[in-house]
Amino acid sequence: MGSPVSPIVVNLYMEKFEVKAISTFKDTPPLNWFRYVDDTYCKLKQRVADEFFDHINQVDKNIKFTQESSHDNMLPFLDTKTIIEKDGSLQFEVYRKPTHTDQYLAFDSHHPLEHKLAVITMPYVQGVSEKLRRIFQNFNIATNFKPHSTLRHKLVHPKDKPQKGTKANxxxxxxxxxxxxxxxxxxxxxxxxxxxxxxxxxxxxxxxxxxxxxxxxxxxx
Known part of the structure; x- marks a missing residue:
């Protein structure tokens, strides 16, 4: 962890792992196997799904996979949602977890201006923020708020206060x-x-x- 070479070594190992896992499976192997870091999009016959899942968990005892099956012909993968149409074609939508807050960038964060202009995030002021949101909604502008006074802001100080006389400039x-x-x-x-x-x-x-x-x-x- 922390070494610049770590992702490269992990990817090299996973490529070796994938070749071994798929080539040694005795039944019908997956039709598709797309991996990004530690997330894999896999398409295979339903009758061998459980068997294949058990198989890849036996290839390396130090690696344990979890699985999520499609529901209602939909499957989330990373930030996309794959939708299987009746004719077999695929449609894709942006996927957001149920816990997603719709808060993207604070305007005082260190990001390019064009990124921050795409999202409006303002400090929350009771009695004022609600009125602003209603006004912006009339123009189809989504407005997100962030807490102005938090326990982290009041209690957490990453650096100790400098001693008197040590300050420069x-x-x-x-x-x-x-x-x-x-x-x-x-x-x-x-x-x-x-x-x-x-x-x-x-x-x-x-x-x-x-x-x-x-x-x-x-x-x-």
């Missing part, structure tokens, strides 16, 4: 703490703030000192 403000001094200094740095602050507090080797250091020489704040 910041604008900072220093204020003299002497009671009679109201001077402040505002600066910008691309380096960690702590390192930049330390530079302000000591003279440089070339004799040039920052305004902060010159101020500290005469003030204690």
């Amino acid at each position: 910041v604008i900072y403000r220093l204020k003299c703490e002497e009671p009679n001094c109201n001077n402040t200094y505002i600066g910008e740095t691309s380096r960690p703030l702590k390192a930049r602050y330390q530079e302000h507090c000591k003279p440089k080797a070339n004799g040039y000192s920052s305004a902060i250091f010159n101020h500290l020489e005469h003030n204690q704040g």
Whole structure:
């Protein structure tokens, strides 16, 4: 898992497995065997369906197949639904699982603009979202909503908060703490703030000192 060569090795093995499984079946082999990754579309005689299923599960003890038969002359495969017409011809439709939510892309996600324009997904606001959906329905536009405030958003923080002074690319403000001094200094740095602050507090080797250091020489704040 995780290796770029894994899919190639798995495909090579499955090709070897398929040849062995089909060629060693003693009855009528499948008429069609189309595989994509770990999903296989198989057409075979009904009388040998169970026997063939048991057979392929014996070829390699480490591989166990599951099966799904067609119902009402329909069979889902990946994102398509195959429909067998009365004359034997095949028709295909887009298949969606019963749990499908119709939510595709959030507009603030990292996808090409033309993809996001094809789907409208907006944050859900109670009392407002319902009205927007009714308006869009008048123009045959499907609208999907996503939760705006979730437990994941409130509780899950993938990264720890950085310690004070470790941030870079910041604008900072220093204020003299002497009671009679109201001077402040505002600066910008691309380096960690702590390192930049330390530079302000000591003279440089070339004799040039920052305004902060010159101020500290005469003030204690």
